[in-house]
Amino acid sequence: MPLSIKKFLTNCATDTFLTYSTVKVVQVPNTCVASVYRVIQCVIIAYIAFYIVWYKKGYQQFQEPRGTSIIKVKGITKVTGNNSIQFTKPSSSYLWDTPEYQIPPLENNAFFIATRQIVTHNQTQRNCDSAMDDKLFCTHDSNCTQDQPTPNTFGYYTGNCVSSSTNSSVKVCEINAWCPEELTRSVEYVANANDIQDFTVYLKTMVTFTLFDINMRNVRDDTNFSCRYDKHSNPRCPILRIGDILNTLNTNKSALLREGGLIEIRQDWTCNFDFDADKCYPTLAFSLLQSGDDKQSPGVNYRSAQKYRVDDEDYRILSKIYGLRFVLAITGKSGQFDIVNLFVAIGSGIGFMVIADIVCDAIFMYIHRSRKKYREGKFKTCNIKLSKIDHAKYPTSRTSLSEGDETSIYKIHF
């Protein structure tokens, strides 16, 4: 036994380190098929090299950036106070500067510009008649089920049916709520549409590609601060005019300013860090996520209350704020050379080379008129079990093979 193992190991070593094995090759002089073979190979190589590796950047590893921004909105707008039935003040003019319309003043990668506000002053918790617009009309106390919330969830029914303070001939349910109701007695402030479009927003963005350990920012030492962003003439300017953004959106601008909307500013960092990383600047794109005239729940608005106390009683100023909500999306697929990706792309490309063999073998075996001779040259039968298998079926010379042996090709290559 030890002798056998020793022999085994000797043979093993001999075979592995002393002998080089290579496949036996049959050469067929045939211009046409050889050309087909080369063309297929070239196409595959070109596909790998140019499309997968070069065009699709198969040699790069990609990452989306993470970013934070400092946003400053600048501008002033004239505001008119509305004088309709429910809005009690006669029309007069006000002005809003940044702290008035940019609320909340500090957000992460987002900002809001109020375009319209409905403000209800001196609200306090008490019983009052519901607003005419609530349409909670009644004829008898039993129409107003006590302690049930009203449909708009502003208050609870008190169970009383009372005369409306707006029109005493109409009876409405009394409610326990923050009174007076927003729809009863409030002031509507509407900012001037032209003034809003003249607002500018300054976007300073810092992005990080953690994978490559690269930090970038859109504002550099040579940035000019008197510019205005323009897609074509000044794409690197960090200062954007609101009106310019709105003009790209292809929407009903007056509805947008009246009802509010949600606009995405997409800052796309598509950089090639293998070349000229310093010259990489983001591109901007604007898209309207929520228009002012959507069929389903149009616009953007929210309510904010500010509390104060008089004689130990809580009062509040309620504001319903309509406006343009901008969200800054920092996207992009920046790439850097990565050995693993290149390796995988080339490695799997090599696998495809076998296609050329399969096609050319198929031509010679099934289509070419000398296919008989080709088979004679290529194949050799090694009958290891003559006694068991029907000998006649596998003649040594293998000249009788018909179309049926298509699969032989696959046997060879796979």
Place this chain on the structure above:
Amino acid sequence: MPLSIKKFLTNCATDTFLTYSTVKVVQVPNTCVASVYRVIQCVIIAYIAFYIVWYKKGYQQFQEPRGTSIIKVKGITKVTGNNSIQFTKPSSSYLWDTPEYQIPPLENNAFFIATRQIVTHNQTQRNCDSAMDDKLFCTHDSNCTQDQPTPNTFGYYTGNCVSSSTNSSVKVCEINAWCPEELTRSVEYVANANDIQDFTVYLKTMVTFTLFDINMRNVRDDTNFSCRYDKHSNPRCPILRIGDILNTLNTNKSALLREGGLIEIRQDWTCNFDFDADKCYPTLAFSLLQSGDDKQSPGVNYRSAQKYRVDDEDYRILSKIYGLRFVLAITGKSGQFDIVNLFVAIGSGIGFMVIADIVCDAIFMYIHRSRKKYREGKFKTCNIKLSKIDHAKYPTSRTSLSEGDETSIYKIHF
């Protein structure tokens, strides 16, 4: 030399374009091994085609969406004012509508519903006795080191030891802080647990797949706004009842409402953009990130102050706000056909085909009883250096090979 180069180039061209080379194949009629070979090939092909390409979607490129949402919370709740020692007002009832409990009113992919507030009115910067609950008891001024911050960092010691205003028989350190302290004299407002669970939240989400240039939203033209979300019966409804969300969380609900908690609403966009992109709707999942009865720092709360001035003196209303913080996570892995991924998946699959050859060769060379004959047929020795290598070791017929030449197989295929 020029002649030699010309000859070289001629030969080169001849070989490349006029000759087709193919490997010489040895065919062995053996049902058993041939079947093994085919079965292995089929398994590999099936694995590539069904598992890697089809099931694991190896032919697709994936991207996680980026999204923004418009969130509206609706509901009204009755609130009771607490009447304990530190909460000074007798128990009475209030009501909170949306602007009272949704604070801040506008967040990006998040919202907060206050469930409890501890409000301290009329705080101003002055010296006062510390609260009993602060446990800053003292017997002498020297116990209260002047200008040191108190442990709760609400104020600084003044260096005086004074009688507590709550219980004059106890002496506590005097502090310079916003007085009265929160723990001395405040009102606790607790929202009704049932009312809160009846709140609804409307989620309108706009997502973008930048890679495929696809925009989607969960609210479409046919969305019904009178529905309530239910995982089974109404999974596409954009309106969720808070109580339904809490019911899925498997937690102590009363602790959650009392101390606050952090809940993630995960909106998962797993779409196949190759088929029926229009029919892709997100699925929702809820998970509790922070419960109200965690061992370590339970609940969610924050303090907010509102300033006002009386006679040139700053006052503030301090609110400690407990509540349910919901965070909307927009996730998902949506795929679209990508030629590079398909290419890489198939290309590397082809590489695996060699396994079938290795296994079958191993059977014939080491296990099959006719292995001698097989080797005779398969191998041919080409002795290029008869003088140097021991000839006897490498007989042309190669009939004496033992188990040792296992590695020959690898020589062939790799």
Place this chain on the structure above:
Amino acid sequence: MPLSIKKFLTNCATDTFLTYSTVKVVQVPNTCVASVYRVIQCVIIAYIAFYIVWYKKGYQQFQEPRGTSIIKVKGITKVTGNNSIQFTKPSSSYLWDTPEYQIPPLENNAFFIATRQIVTHNQTQRNCDSAMDDKLFCTHDSNCTQDQPTPNTFGYYTGNCVSSSTNSSVKVCEINAWCPEELTRSVEYVANANDIQDFTVYLKTMVTFTLFDINMRNVRDDTNFSCRYDKHSNPRCPILRIGDILNTLNTNKSALLREGGLIEIRQDWTCNFDFDADKCYPTLAFSLLQSGDDKQSPGVNYRSAQKYRVDDEDYRILSKIYGLRFVLAITGKSGQFDIVNLFVAIGSGIGFMVIADIVCDAIFMYIHRSRKKYREGKFKTCNIKLSKIDHAKYPTSRTSLSEGDETSIYKIHF
């Protein structure tokens, strides 16, 4: 025809399931080349196994986490009120606790610590002289074009040129704005730099790896809450001292505290979920995204207004708030075993094995002195079209081949 199809199918089945095909192999006893062959193979295998699969974790699928945090800032600071020309109050001292400096009090993965505030009280909309610092000097009304916004966009020119209220010998444009202007009459509050650095922030983070369905948090049951984070001695502590963060930033600290800045706290979750997922803790890194002494738009500040009403007139308190803005970035590339990735990595690696064959064949065919004999052994010509191709060029024995047939190698392997 039916007979022919039957024959075809019979042959097909015979070939596929009854015959095993293998390539004919030529063995060359040559220690040197065999060794080269084995070394190249070993290098490729080692590269795949150790670099691609093991070191670069080619067997894993990676995901970046999504996370949410609960952030609490604790600390108290002494504040001095500034007494310069434009700041009207004599220097006096105040104190700020958390609700005073952490504004907004609730943000998503971010927090703000105010370090300086310029507060303008009792602003109301009226006409007033512009501030000296606005430099809107004039000599005649015509210098102040009526209804034009001022350059700082705080107001509109009224068209009048009036004496400055600060220095009556200077004439400035009158403006319609929220008066008095911030630069005319405000109080500057500056927090104590040492106190701010003693603030602590508690970060509780919950992350989700949706791909692996794994939830993790940085605060666990055994977390000690009396610790302070230190990169070396206490890297898992969730409580960070602000001063320790600032010390890592290598910046002008006094400018940073005065003008504000933007600091990223990067929490990196690089976990290997195949081993010891429980022991995975995030690492923290701090980077300064916006310093206080940047050449371009230094610091971080924003304006916030608080409205109140006296006798139906709107007033507001305007605060310009400078401070440290911290943004928590949750990053990381955590991996878990993935069969597809391993498959692709190995599969494309197999493709590379062919390099060993190419190199060794090249040695034997072009460099080795017995290349003639090698070719004789390896190649066999199969002339299928003797009549068309010049027979002399393709002798059966193939002894006359020159360097030109380099490409023959590729014919074999690809």
